[in-house]
Amino acid sequence: MALEYGSELTCSMGVKDMTASIAWYERVMRCELLYRADEIGWCELRTPMAGVNIGLSEVESVVQGGGATNVFEVADIVQAKAHLDAEGVRQDGDIQHIPGLVKLLTFFDPDGNAFMFSQSEMAS
Incomplete structure (x- = not known):
C-alpha cells in the first residue's frame, strides 16, 4: 500500500499565551482563526497560502532551538x-x-x- 498525502499541512508550535498569539498571527501573518479548543490548549489558523495552517499549542514554557x-x-x-x-x-x-x-x-x-x-x- 502506497502512502497518500492529503491536501493540507499544519505547522505546529508552542506558545505561552494563546489569545495574544492568535492576535499576533492574525495581524502579522494575515492568518484567519479556524477554531480554538481551550479544553486542550489548541487552535488552528489558516494562512494565506492554500492548504497550509498554523497550529498553536498553549504550553507553560516554549523550548527554543532545534525543530523545523x-x-x-x-x-x-x-x-x-x-x-x-x-x-x-x-x-x-x-x-x-x-x-x-x-x-x-x-x-x-x-x-x-x-x-x-x-x-x-x-x-x-
Whole structure:
C-alpha cells in the first residue's frame, strides 16, 4: 500500500499565551482563526497560502532551538520586511541574498518561534 498525502499541512508550535498569539498571527501573518479548543490548549489558523495552517499549542514554557523553521514564499521580500518592521517584529539580521537562487529573511513570533520569508530567483 502506497502512502497518500492529503491536501493540507499544519505547522505546529508552542506558545505561552494563546489569545495574544492568535492576535499576533492574525495581524502579522494575515492568518484567519479556524477554531480554538481551550479544553486542550489548541487552535488552528489558516494562512494565506492554500492548504497550509498554523497550529498553536498553549504550553507553560516554549523550548527554543532545534525543530523545523517554517518558510513562507512571498512575492516581494522587501515589502514583507517593511511589513515586519512596521509591526515591530524581531528579525535575525537583514535579507540574505544568494544571487540567482533566493532571498531569505528570518524572523520570530513573540514566543521566539522562528520563521522565514523567501523570494525565489530561480527561473521556472
